[in-house]
Amino acid sequence: MSELTDLTIATARKGLAKGDFSAVELCEAHIEATDAANDALNTFIVTTFELAVKRAAQSDKRIKSGDAGVLEGIPLGIKDLFCTKDVQTTAGSHILDKFTPVYESTITKNLFDDGAVMIGKLNLDEFAMGSSNETSYFGNCINPWKRKADDAHLVPGGSSGGSASSVAARLVMGATATDTGGSIRQPAAFTGTVGMKPTYGRCSRWGVVAFASSLDQAGPITRTVEDAAIMLKSMASYDAKDTTSVDLPVPDYEKKLRDGVKGMKVGIPKEYRVEGMPDEIEQLWQKGIDWLKSEGAEIIDVSLPHTKYALPAYYIVAPAEASSNLARYDGVRYGLRAEGDDILNMYENTRAQGFGAEVKRRIMIGTYVLSAGYYDAYYLKAQKVRTLIKRDFDEAYKKVDVLLTPTTPGPAFAPGEKGGDDPVEMYLNDIFTVTANMAGLPGISVPSGLSLEGTPLGLQLIGKPFDEAGLLRVAQTLEDAAGLLPTPDKWWV
Amino acid sequence: MYKESRETEKKNLVQGSTGDWEVVIGLEVHAQVTSNAKLFSGSSTEFGGEPNDHVSLVDAAMPGMLPVINEACVHQAIRTGLGLRAKINNRSVFDRKNYFYPDLPQGYQISQFKHPIVGEGDVILDLKDGTTVTIGIERLHLEQDAGKSNHEMHLKHSVVDLNRSGVALMEIVSYPDMRSAEEAKAYVTKLRTILRYLGTCDGNMDEGSMRADVNVSVRRPGEPWGTRTETKNVNSIRFIGQAIDYEINRQIDVLEDGGSIDQETLLFDPKKGETRPMRSKEEAHDYRYFPDPDLLPLEFDDALVEKLRKELPELPDDKKNRFMSEYGLSPYDAEILIAARASADYFELVARGRDAKLAVNWVMGDLSGHANAKGVPLHEAGVSPDQLGQLIDLISDGTISGKIAKDVLEIVLEEGGKPADIVEAKGLKQMSDTGELEAIVDDIIAANPKQVEQLKTKPKTIGWFVGQVMQKTKGKANPQTVNKLLQDKLEIGEG
Numbered sequence: 001m002s003e004l005t006d007l008t009i010a011t012a013r014k015g016l017a018k019g020d021f022s023a024v025e026l027c028e029a030h031i032e033a034t035d036a037a038n039d040a041l042n043t044f045i046v047t048t049f050e051l052a053v054k055r056a057a058q059s060d061k062r063i064k065s066g067d068a069g070v071l072e073g074i075p076l077g078i079k080d081l082f083c084t085k086d087v088q089t090t091a092g093s094h095i096l097d098k099f100t101p102v103y104e105s106t107i108t109k110n111l112f113d114d115g116a117v118m119i120g121k122l123n124l125d126e127f128a129m130g131s132s133n134e135t136s137y138f139g140n141c142i143n144p145w146k147r148k149a150d151d152a153h154l155v156p157g158g159s160s161g162g163s164a165s166s167v168a169a170r171l172v173m174g175a176t177a178t179d180t181g182g183s184i185r186q187p188a189a190f191t192g193t194v195g196m197k198p199t200y201g202r203c204s205r206w207g208v209v210a211f212a213s214s215l216d217q218a219g220p221i222t223r224t225v226e227d228a229a230i231m232l233k234s235m236a237s238y239d240a241k242d243t244t245s246v247d248l249p250v251p252d253y254e255k256k257l258r259d260g261v262k263g264m265k266v267g268i269p270k271e272y273r274v275e276g277m278p279d280e281i282e283q284l285w286q287k288g289i290d291w292l293k294s295e296g297a298e299i300i301d302v303s304l305p306h307t308k309y310a311l312p313a314y315y316i317v318a319p320a321e322a323s324s325n326l327a328r329y330d331g332v333r334y335g336l337r338a339e340g341d342d343i344l345n346m347y348e349n350t351r352a353q354g355f356g357a358e359v360k361r362r363i364m365i366g367t368y369v370l371s372a373g374y375y376d377a378y379y380l381k382a383q384k385v386r387t388l389i390k391r392d393f394d395e396a397y398k399k400v401d402v403l404l405t406p407t408t409p410g411p412a413f414a415p416g417e418k419g420g421d422d423p424v425e426m427y428l429n430d431i432f433t434v435t436a437n438m439a440g441l442p443g444i445s446v447p448s449g450l451s452l453e454g455t456p457l458g459l460q461l462i463g464k465p466f467d468e469a470g471l472l473r474v475a476q477t478l479e480d481a482a483g484l485l486p487t488p489d490k491w492w493v
Numbered sequence: 494m495y496k497e498s499r500e501t502e503k504k505n506l507v508q509g510s511t512g513d514w515e516v517v518i519g520l521e522v523h524a525q526v527t528s529n530a531k532l533f534s535g536s537s538t539e540f541g542g543e544p545n546d547h548v549s550l551v552d553a554a555m556p557g558m559l560p561v562i563n564e565a566c567v568h569q570a571i572r573t574g575l576g577l578r579a580k581i582n583n584r585s586v587f588d589r590k591n592y593f594y595p596d597l598p599q600g601y602q603i604s605q606f607k608h609p610i611v612g613e614g615d616v617i618l619d620l621k622d623g624t625t626v627t628i629g630i631e632r633l634h635l636e637q638d639a640g641k642s643n644h645e646m647h648l649k650h651s652v653v654d655l656n657r658s659g660v661a662l663m664e665i666v667s668y669p670d671m672r673s674a675e676e677a678k679a680y681v682t683k684l685r686t687i688l689r690y691l692g693t694c695d696g697n698m699d700e701g702s703m704r705a706d707v708n709v710s711v712r713r714p715g716e717p718w719g720t721r722t723e724t725k726n727v728n729s730i731r732f733i734g735q736a737i738d739y740e741i742n743r744q745i746d747v748l749e750d751g752g753s754i755d756q757e758t759l760l761f762d763p764k765k766g767e768t769r770p771m772r773s774k775e776e777a778h779d780y781r782y783f784p785d786p787d788l789l790p791l792e793f794d795d796a797l798v799e800k801l802r803k804e805l806p807e808l809p810d811d812k813k814n815r816f817m818s819e820y821g822l823s824p825y826d827a828e829i830l831i832a833a834r835a836s837a838d839y840f841e842l843v844a845r846g847r848d849a850k851l852a853v854n855w856v857m858g859d860l861s862g863h864a865n866a867k868g869v870p871l872h873e874a875g876v877s878p879d880q881l882g883q884l885i886d887l888i889s890d891g892t893i894s895g896k897i898a899k900d901v902l903e904i905v906l907e908e909g910g911k912p913a914d915i916v917e918a919k920g921l922k923q924m925s926d927t928g929e930l931e932a933i934v935d936d937i938i939a940a941n942p943k944q945v946e947q948l949k950t951k952p953k954t955i956g957w958f959v960g961q962v963m964q965k966t967k968g969k970a971n972p973q974t975v976n977k978l979l980q981d982k983l984e985i986g987e988g
Contacts, residue, residue: 083555083556083557089556096556099556101555101556101557102550103555105557205559206557207558208557209557210556210557210787240561241561242559243559243560243561243562243787243788244786244787244788323781324600324601324783327593327599327601328554328556328599328600330595332595332653333553333598334555343595343651347593370591370781370782370783371779371781372779372781375781375783
């Protein structure tokens, strides 16, 4: 039955409808694959196989009775940042020890209402802080891809490493992910998957453990652009429980997916040509330009002059919000509690034991930049930079419909290879992705080729606010031109 | 920029051993918004209940929970701003005030720091000595209340009740415009009256619905501000007065002894009547304020403000002025009547279409006496406005005398019933029949020749004859008729 795991969501949906296989069979195939892979890849923090089979059986009933939802019987993985009713939710942190929500996040509810079947909760960087899935309390998650030359493990990127890895390894057909500075797109690029971050406000943040509230946005990781369109349609909704979600109709993203790019204007921002960028990234970018041009798009050079300030400003805004968002993990009401002599001591012990080094670093940065006397120089200035970045994009979108850039400055690396001495080395992974978060824009990473080492590389498209439909259309063209990547070897079996 | 509005007044100076001191007071009043649900969650705001009965996922700051502004609370804040004749800000921003405490589940309080919903306004005070002062309002902002910690219930642990956590508060900040404990008490009293009229805060200080942070400093008249202290969370008007007076004396003592005042946060101990410094742990933090990224700026248009303005009830100052002009009330009577909206409404029901003077006298006189004796507000004294109105009607149309009316009121209070029925049943109708009264007057004149003789030299002793008639008629005789009869019979001119 292993070929069932190679299906896309779109094809599996057809097969289920025709009765070629049942939802339970589809589910069991993915359970089997997960079971075989999880020791090696560590993509799941917890698996929910029994629940999955039960839900798949219910899906089969609904398919039979003609009540199938748009994701009926589709096995998905859920990033463990989404609160799931009665299923433990850790955010990849020790501090949420044994935390089991009594509520369902809006996004997972949307997916389950549409018939999706959860296989388990996926590994991630602790509180989504990281670019390699090395900060998880539950251990590194491993990329199914390896370099041609050696047998070394590679990171899947982060923070949605478990999502990207398990989709690439065919353990689930799609996964939820979240993106605060690139956490969907960067791991998608590292694993040869499609990662889509919608416009800020398109998906509800209700029930998603917060990292940086003004930047966090959930989206799908899938194997094809079409699957991303299907999943996003289900995930997106206006939610009265999240006042930053936007009350706009969610279009049918599949409808115009294959309308092509003829006459569209694609912007190439010169500031993304950074110093020290490997030739292969430069070449990939040029390939992308050529593909879109040959499909009839007009290529226009644009300038986003404040791009270089985006990453430093991001590393002020995101930690500032995180330092406040993570204050609730204090050992008083839920999660880990490390006893102490008094309340202060209990706080200190709990947070010292509960948070990992990267989370602590960001809490300290955030606390520092919000402190009296520093607020204006850091936080306020960073917010001004943010406004300027937004303005850059507004200007660019007067001339173009979409922007094309590389997703990452390089391919996947090995655990321990980056950021050991200097965290900034790791932070630089987000250099091309973070701008979309700062401006609240939709972005998508499309697998576009292999590096010299034989590992995946992605190209990024950044769109206009709430124009996910347009973005997906260009992404589909890119995917068609690049062709689907080969399936990584199942070295773990 | 704030400019001092008060002139130094002799009556406000406090005498120290080295000369006069002027007191400067500003208050931050925390008023719980009257609303069914909390500021950012759907939980009930009901007072009481078992600990942690009224706690939602948002109030408990569960992971991934988000605040959603309760529009009803916003409307209440706007109404209050209008009641304080204040500037309403169509755009305001919620900020996070960050600090750790077990009764603050989020690890931050959502408040408004730089951009409050309401700006400058004022409150007018009519003081006992007949003077009027205007107290400036600096701002009003919305914020969440915290839960309650209890350190006594368990031997080793503290326990937390989150019922209040997230309840909407309005923090109303005055300018330092008050100059005595009396003024501060009058300010809080007036503010409470305004809030109660508006229905935006129940003002029940014993339930914690209203409490004040009291800022006090002293200075030599005409000099710049002294260093202030802030006494936190004082929860009765009496205690506010006590805390201020204690601080005034303490600060003057310190300064006159050559010391200096520390700018510090104090607590008031009602048992000892003293202020004392808060433990250092609860003292000032770096709150790291920043705009709450979970909430968009709070924006509304003028149309909403105008709609709410139109719906406002008559406010205390307006009612007072109207009572004075419409019913001829003295400022003092008017002030007392308007203090509680229910009393004012009661008065109006009694006075409408009747002799205003008579209505005032009865409401402020006998009824108020009974209410005070029972320790209840006027409208709860046990006489309905209808009953009192009927009683006044019986006086006005001459059915009973004022004296009999007092007896009827007693009966109404004790037994209830319609005054007219009581008068009828107990035969208390005034005797105005000249023939009947004439016979009684004749009898008395005949039986008392000595007094008749005396009357010739002392005309004022006619009162004795009136008294005799009243006694005979058990007070039912119409005094005017009796007077007229006696004057005619005894051939004396009108007194």
